[in-house]
Amino acid sequence: MQKSTIQFLLINCFLAIVLVSCGSVTKNYTPKKLDKTAIEVPYFADANADYVYKTNITVYGHEMSGVFIAKKINDTTHRVVFTTEFGNKLLDFEIAEKTFKVNSIVSELDRKILINTLTEDFRILLKKDFLIQEQFENVDFNIYKSADDSRDNYLFFSKKDQKLEKVVRSSKTKDKITITFTLENDNFAKKVVILHQNIKLKIELNYFKSE
Amino acid sequence: MKTKLYIFLFLNVFSISIFAQEQKMNDAEIAAFKQDVNVVSKKIKTLSTDFVQYKHLDFLSKDIETSGKMVFKEPALLSWQYKKPYNYSIVFKNGKILINDEGKKSAVDIGNSKIFARINKLIIGSVSGNMFDDKEFTISYFKLKGQNLAKFVPKDATLKKYIKQIELTFDKEEATVVQVKLLESSEDYTRIVLKNKVINAKIDDSVFTN
Numbered sequence: 001m002q003k004s005t006i007q008f009l010l011i012n013c014f015l016a017i018v019l020v021s022c023g024s025v026t027k028n029y030t031p032k033k034l035d036k037t038a039i040e041v042p043y044f045a046d047a048n049a050d051y052v053y054k055t056n057i058t059v060y061g062h063e064m065s066g067v068f069i070a071k072k073i074n075d076t077t078h079r080v081v082f083t084t085e086f087g088n089k090l091l092d093f094e095i096a097e098k099t100f101k102v103n104s105i106v107s108e109l110d111r112k113i114l115i116n117t118l119t120e121d122f123r124i125l126l127k128k129d130f131l132i133q134e135q136f137e138n139v140d141f142n143i144y145k146s147a148d149d150s151r152d153n154y155l156f157f158s159k160k161d162q163k164l165e166k167v168v169r170s171s172k173t174k175d176k177i178t179i180t181f182t183l184e185n186d187n188f189a190k191k192v193v194i195l196h197q198n199i200k201l202k203i204e205l206n207y208f209k210s211e
Numbered sequence: 212m213k214t215k216l217y218i219f220l221f222l223n224v225f226s227i228s229i230f231a232q233e234q235k236m237n238d239a240e241i242a243a244f245k246q247d248v249n250v251v252s253k254k255i256k257t258l259s260t261d262f263v264q265y266k267h268l269d270f271l272s273k274d275i276e277t278s279g280k281m282v283f284k285e286p287a288l289l290s291w292q293y294k295k296p297y298n299y300s301i302v303f304k305n306g307k308i309l310i311n312d313e314g315k316k317s318a319v320d321i322g323n324s325k326i327f328a329r330i331n332k333l334i335i336g337s338v339s340g341n342m343f344d345d346k347e348f349t350i351s352y353f354k355l356k357g358q359n360l361a362k363f364v365p366k367d368a369t370l371k372k373y374i375k376q377i378e379l380t381f382d383k384e385e386a387t388v389v390q391v392k393l394l395e396s397s398e399d400y401t402r403i404v405l406k407n408k409v410i411n412a413k414i415d416d417s418v419f420t421n
Contacts, residue, residue: 050271054297056312065299065312071270079270085277085299086291087266087393087401088373106373208296 025154025170029136029143037132039144039155041164042187045128047072053192053205055082060200066090068205070126078126095122121194121203124148124169125179130155141165151176174198233360236352244352244359245343247386252341258283260338260408264293268399281338281405288419289335302419303331309421316421329370337379338405340388348377357383 044051055068069081077096083089092103100119130146130153137143141156154168163186169177175197182191184207194203236244259282266275279293279300292300302309308319336342343350348363363377373395380390387410391403 048272050273050275052275054299056315063315063317065310067266067275069268069271069275073270081268083266085293085301087264089395089399206297 024172025152025168025175026134026136026143026145029138032135032137032142034132034135036144039130039132039146039164041128041130041155041167043164043181043189043192044070044078044126045072046187047074049188051207053207055206056204058200058202058204070122072126078122080122080126091118093119093122095119095126097123097127117196117199117201120169121177121179124153124167124177125192125194127153232355234354236354236359240354241352244361244381244386248340248343248381251386252339254411255283255339256285256411257414258338258408258410259412259414260405262406263404265402265404267402274402282414282418283335283338284414284416284419287331287335288416289331290419291334300421302421303334304419311421329367333377337377337391338388340379340381340386342377342379355380358389359383 049071051068051070053068054065056063056065066085067083069079069083071079073079073094077094080091080093080095081089082091089104089106091105091109094101094103100123102115105115130144132144132146132155134145135143136145137159140159142159142162144155144157146153146155148169150171152170152172154170155164156166156168157163158165163183164181166178166180168175168179178193178195178197180193180195181189184190188207190207192205194201194205196202259280261278262281263276263278266277268275277293277297278295279291281292282290287303289303290300291302292298298311298313300311306321308321310317310319333342336344342348342363343361347367348365350364351362353360353362359381361379361381363379365371365374365377374393376394378390378392378394379388380392381387382389387408389405391405392400393403394400
């Protein structure tokens with residue numbers, strides 16, 4: 001009897017350790033009553049705007065640069081093109097919520113894992129409508145949880161000025177991708193950083209005004 | 212029959228009016244034009260020029276405009292420097308590509324890379340105008356008002372994947388390149404306008420460090 005009690009305690013301790021170490025991504029946030037069920041993100045939503053950014057990509061210590069171009073081409077779809085500074089097109093995608101199409105890609109980049117990673121990144125970056133299921137807060141942010149397939153997107157609005165400053169894409173236990181926005185105004189981000197937590201990939205976008 | 216003839220005449224007049232600005236050269240004109248360009252390009256020991264680059268993508272509302280300075284020195288030193296709206300320079304030197312991206316420097320060894328050697332040759336050829344290589348390209352020649360135009364279609368399959376056609380526009384008097392247009396496989400293109408060209412000024416090798 002005593003032996004089984006000890007075993008039970010050990011298992012419980014073990015479980016407790018596992019649960020604490022794997023804890024939910026929201027463990028440091030305080031749940032809050034939901035104050036809205038949908039959020040619109042305007043940063044890439046204007047169909048009249050050409051979104052053109054100088055881009056630096058760091059992947060496993062390798063650096064590459066170029067120009068990132070995005071444009072909303074209809075209600076559901078963005079065209080995304082990445083070129084070198086010289087203007088050569090490296091990739092050309094059409095990305096919607098559920099579908100995507102590769103118009104062209106240079107053979108050096110034509111890898112399924114790369115295409116899937118970039119598509120996931122760009123899809124969150126360009127997404128306008130988020131349905132909200134839960135709400136949290138911490139010292140600096142109001143945080144809204146939006147379920148998205150097997151993952152969740154967390155939208156961080158600064159308490160100071162109510163602006164969306166980052167979107168974090170997470171599994172139940174780990175953050176996978178963090179997108180941080182530096183704003184020019186309410187509707188437009190002059191700088192965007194896409195940082196992956198599980199692979200060594202960072203994409204930095206800096207808006208530039210054509211002459 | 213009569214209707215057909217009218218349609219034929221109409222189309223002919225119509226097409227002439229459309230293409231009036233771009234007239235095919237005859238063989239004698241081609242020979243004279245190539246001769247002029249070769250004489251001038253052979254004299255080029257150094258060349259520096261300002262450029263404005265327009266990236267045209269059909270789905271965008273406006274071309275993406277960047278600008279800077281290009282410097283070339285014989286036999287194969289080339290610096291391509293963007294100054295607006297960002298600082299980015301790329302130098303081709305001794306089998307290396309040196310990149311300076313807003314102060315962040317890197318180098319790529321291209322020693323034996325055939326494709327880069329070809330790109331280097333292509334850029335220098337585009338700017339100096341000396342690119343009339345029938346083995347590499349199918350070339351066609353046209354006359355414009357005050358200008359000549361040569362269109363180069365790559366024969367090499369690898370190069371063709373990236374560039375569908377290169378169009379060089381020459382000033383008729385000076386026989387030097389004033390515009391380079393690189394057409395991609397789709398209908399998108401990069402147009403580079405060269406201006407304030409200076410030929411054979413003394414250029415120090417230190418220009419080609421990054």
